[in-house]
Amino acid sequence: MVLAGVLIFAAPVWAQSADESFGGRFSGFGGRFGASAEPVVSVASQFNAPTADQPARLFVTATIKPGWHIYSITQPPGGPLATKIRLTPSQEYRIAGYFQAVPPPETKVEPVFDNLAVESHYGSVTWHAPLELAPGIDPATIRIEGVLNAQACDANACMPPKDFPFTAVLGPGVALPEEKPAESEPSRQALATEVLAATLMGAFLGGLILNLMPCVLPVISLKLLSFIEQGGQSRGQVFVLNLWYAAGLMLVFLILATFSASFSLAWGEQFTLTWFKVTLTALVFVMALSFLGVWEIPIPGFMGSGAAGQLQTQEGAPGAFLKGVFTTILATPCTGPFLGPVFGFTLEEPAYVSYLVFGTVGLGMASPYLIIGALPELIRFLPKPGAWMETLKQVMAFLLLGTVVYLFTTMTERYFIPTLTLLVGLWFACWLIGRTPITAPPSKRNAAWIGGAATAILVGILAFTLLLEDLKLPWVMFSSEALAQARQEGKTVMVDFTADWCPNCKWNLAWAIDTKRVNQLVRKNGVVPMVADWTDRSPMIKEVLTKDLGRQSIPVLAIWPAGAPDEDVVILDGTLIESQVLQALERAGPSGNGRQSFNSQ
Template sequence: MKAKKSTFAFTGLIDTMRSIISVFLILLFATHAFSQQVSSQNTASVQSELASNFAVGPHIEVSLLNEQDSIVAGSTIHLGVLFRPDPQWHTYWLNPGDSGEAPTIKWQSNYDLSFKDINWPLPVGIPVAHLVNYGYEAENLLIVEVSIPEDLSPTQSLQSASIENTVVVQADVSWLVCKEDCIPGWATLTLSLPISNEANLSEHADLFKNTRQMWPSNEQKTGLFEVTDSAIVFEVNDVQPDEWKVFPFRSDLINHAAAQSVISDGTTTRIVVPRSDYFYGEASELKWLISNGEQGYYVQGTASASAPSNAANSEPASLASLAIFALMAFVGGLILNVMPCVLPILSIKAMALQNSQQSITHKLAYLGGVLFCFNLFALIIVLLQQSGQQVGWGFHMQEPVVVVLLAFLFTWIALVLLDAMAVNSNLANIGQGLVNGESAGAHFATGTLAVIVASPCTAPFMAAALGVALVSEPYVTVVLFNALAVGFALPLTLLFVSKRAKNWLPKPGAWMETFKRVLAFPMFATVAWLCWVFAGQKGAQLQFVLLSALILFCMFIYLLGQSKAPITKAFNSIAALLCFLLPVWVSTSSHLGSIEQDGQSDTLSYIEFNKDTLTRLINEEEVVVVNMTADWCITCKVNEQVAFSSDEVKTALAQEGVTYMLGDWTNKNNEILQYLNEYQRAGVPLYVVYAGSKSKQILPQILSPSAVISAINQAKEEVSNVN
């Protein structure tokens, strides 16, 4: 009888678990897009007044300018953001070249206006050490065309700034200004223009006119390109022979610093450029700009049909490589099952299999949930990359609001495991109609939750596979993500479909009640880890807010389970909800909290990762140890405790001529992501030891002190031989 009661308790537990999972999954995905937008609004490095069209940042002035002095319904106007960097400082074109970041402008208005894309002036090549960037070394105006509808109607945006018969335009501008070092900047610029029947030119009209003379021609050319083992050949017809230079839209195509060879026969111009080491795969279409410094043309290029044999010869190798990476992803998925925050969830589900005779639909539902979630991740990543954003594996863990949601999710799971509230209460039965009993939906929800909590990890074997997935064509991304999903889902799916595998499980009994409560503590440990991640993102003060909210949340949930009177239940429910909403609001408030770069500062001396600094140290024949890490990366933290905390490694890193460089990817950082992509990695950890310009060595993802020390000593020996 006890065994049956224990089994029944587990069934009720699964009902509650299912309800929790369904609610939090909805919240998780619904808030991702919002948090993606909010997280980018960090504290600006400029000082600007409210409702001002002018801002000053380090080594730059930024202004929002208008070409016309008023707004006329049914017309087209032009607005522009003027960047004035200090002498010897520069900003960037849409493709910054070897390093840097293009400016961005996000528009809002209190009227329904249509803002088009930026018109980019002709860029120039800017040498920086042995690299070349594309951008502007002097004052430059980025002009945007704005369409005014015939029926001007106010919108909900900027209502507080609305003035009768006045159009208010707000531009959220971000930029990077560089010399030898780079300084990011942000500002919100505002411009008010009256609505009238006729518009005149403003005092800035000449600046707009002069800028248009630096635009590429409106005539877009078509061209061909051919990719060889060492170069890319760009071909354009109907341009006058001249010293043309190619500026590709993609930053991974060519060696930007290499000389470009121009060959022209009068009607056809071919430009040969050494290809980048980071260009992988094939391209069917490319866009580029050709410029001689005074005029330019945008070119829409297609792959030359003259090289089909090369593509055919390379296809078997590509398929073989894809198969190898798919196998690595599959093995990596298997290893993900034993990650600390995944194993307790799978254990609960495995114990729930004791009492069920299920249909094939039920048996495969968990596999379906895993496949769904991995493919959803793949789809989000592909869509974000197609929109121009750069993301990596575990990207959602860079959002503080996602970390908060997961912290409350695991706290709630732990409370249910400890029977802090009745499993048949109304609150515990939220979502009962969607996921009922030992239903297929319950198993599906478990699969999706397991993927979400496993995603911060990068298991051995899957790192290289994910790196290829995130820098390749969408179909490669989908194939590798599905291989990872099958590997991840296989162990528990075998328990569902195989009677022999199911017999491996211990028989049900009273021990299940004890085991259920024990599983609450790994959940609390996961919550502690998530709070630590949150501290790295928002600071210790807001971590205290989150911890306090979690404690109060536990108290009110417990009181809710003990409540009898409807008023008391309502009070405790509202109080628990407020405890949840407070840290969610805190995590989405850009003006609250600050990043504390404490990291390993108390144990190891390091410098923060910077690509230009790394290049300089390599050229100076220094030994450089690069550690790419993140607070939410469990493997990273294990390596820091096992390898980098040892006295021998500290001594090796403290040697003269050795520099320890730390890249913290806890929060989004495009420079670190670009570095990871160079090594075909989609996430952290990544450890690289440079022997000056002589060689570089990628260390394994699971480190030992001896592996780090050996790599450093080998690099020092190679540098000594060079000198």
Template structure:
């Protein structure tokens, strides 16, 4: 248990450097720069972020454990298997990008537009950013993390929550330490006019995250859902623009009430129909396939059992469209010419287990290997002996060596 707690804490720290988390973490770095020289405000930022991370992590972990206790085989990142969650998260990220671009401001009253709110406003916004960071982080699985989560999912609830708490503390640790120790914060650049340029520049990683979420939604639910989320994005953007006009002009009285009514009506008109549209538009999608020379075979427990021990090695790629680490491994390792040639030369059966949508068999198989999250790569030797689990971050040499060993062929 102590090993799993330490692994979760280290995995949480590493998670800060994964590509899916960068857009949100950059928001907190900007917040620290705003409060440099004011230790109280910096501590408020750090405390809010820590609380948001811990509460959201424990809430997700509690829901995950409850679902598993009821017999539903779900794992880390389970909420991203829902098109509705993906759609709502995409609109939230879009709203954050528009805020960074200055279309509107968050937490400012109409009478104080342009001022920096302090105290409780800073704490709440930091807590919400921490919550968003955890939700966005779930597609990623850092080194040390998957094994710790896999161990947690087969433990009693108290032990499991302790491991997830360690993961949350590790994730929040770097930012919280900088917030609470002025000596570290003093090494950051001085605030200035350049920060306004940086703020707008950071909107583009958020827009990139929005584009990625829209792509994932299209993989999950098809073109109808894609059209719905793009139309909602236009309406939400227009709503934000109207709200920004009200803030800048400090509209009051009847004019503001009319504008506010229009804004709320537009926003509700975009968001309320989403659940029905996304579910109705759901259609089967093809499994994400690596461009290998070997034709991919759709994974199933039955197919694996049929093919094992018949003189061919089997390589199983447990992946999902929303798993960024999976996509990076596909591009940097599994799609390389060297790996393609190794698959052909060793006559390996290449299988794809697609978890973009919920698949109980895949989650059961991952639990069997002690893995709580994607990616997962398993190589079954040609002689039918015990399978081997590869690291979550691949290189071509790791894959090629594993294929050579599994097939009994030399390089």
């Protein structure tokens, strides 16, 4: 509850500052690559009219730049992405068979894809399929719209997959060699069935092995404790609890399947979202605090109780369900054998295939717990519940804290301090809730929850508002050489002498220096902003401070006007306000090569 409140109120703050946009390395995939003006892939399409003995036929032709290739529409999964042809649905026509390629793709076994057969097209390829036109429709009036999705590669690199739109109109068609389409359809359908079956088998094995991945091991301790607690329970009760655990696990996989089918979200891609990483870090941290007895999550049997007299509290259905959810969420940054090709198979498949594949991975991951639920005698070797479980639980808390450390490594550095501050706020909230006895009156317990939640929310908002640096100025690193070079070029230079251990420096940066109005004036006057970071010892920075500026401490903001002698430098030190910085910049004036002196006025 506390964590949910913090995230509801604080998430918009860091979401606005998160770097969630990505620039591509390739530009203009549909028409250009690099500086070349020649399209790498171009697509044209037409269809012909039906005859007495032949149906109408749709032709989609791709012309590929020399030295490049694309992959076939029958490319097996586990390697390059297969080409896809998608048509806009219409009442005027429908495809009456499979697309076939002329000429057929060149096939080569690639060791890099574990000796998979890779099917490639070079130069030009035409796909054709029988077309059924609606009765009474004039073929000359029909426009068939669609897209060809293909990935172009050369010997050194591959472009991202791209949709190439096309519009087919009535035409003479393309001359084709003699063909036997009726013979190819059953074999193609059989091949698709075999490929899907092999993919589902890999999905099940991959899910099973996922239980042994490093991301999951810290929270498998949750299930280990519950297995111990289940030792004295009936077969039916053990099976039901493990069903609940599997249900929580499967729920997460089905949600991931929805994201994959609807938003093309890849496995583990949620870890590219800063808000998700911060949320998960906070969740793991408060769970570790619960393991250490700082507080108790108010879910029966979720992770036992901190009181010695309650060590054998039985696991409940909500606790088993949430354990499954939490374990699966932590598993998503890891992948294992089989899962790479398996998830790649879903990229261009229908939505039901994504649900089938993700569900099979989840079933594989849940299978050990379902087997133990059906055969509880498998866990008879585990010791009986007792006071030793409290020590084990606390030891496992440090595994969760180790997971917190790992999650910090997945964030960019600018989020370290705000996230750490949020964790301290949550720590206080958990302590305040945990110090209130369960036997206290409801009013006192509610007051502890409200006070803890309010404190954590406030700390979270302040952390991601005040401590998250969102720099507006185009700062460059300071050095004596960089300063001399900029001044020689006739630039006005502003240098902020700062350090991470200097709180006044942080205040000046946030409220006086790196502000919207200062940024506008700096850009208008062509001022070069430099940062002299004295966080670690730097004889060069100390020499400039002491010899050139006559200062022994920071914060110091120094502005060298363009063309002015060294002694005309403007120096501001101590705690600043924005107006002081603006006035100093106005006095220093803009950059320019023609200034020979500085009017200090």
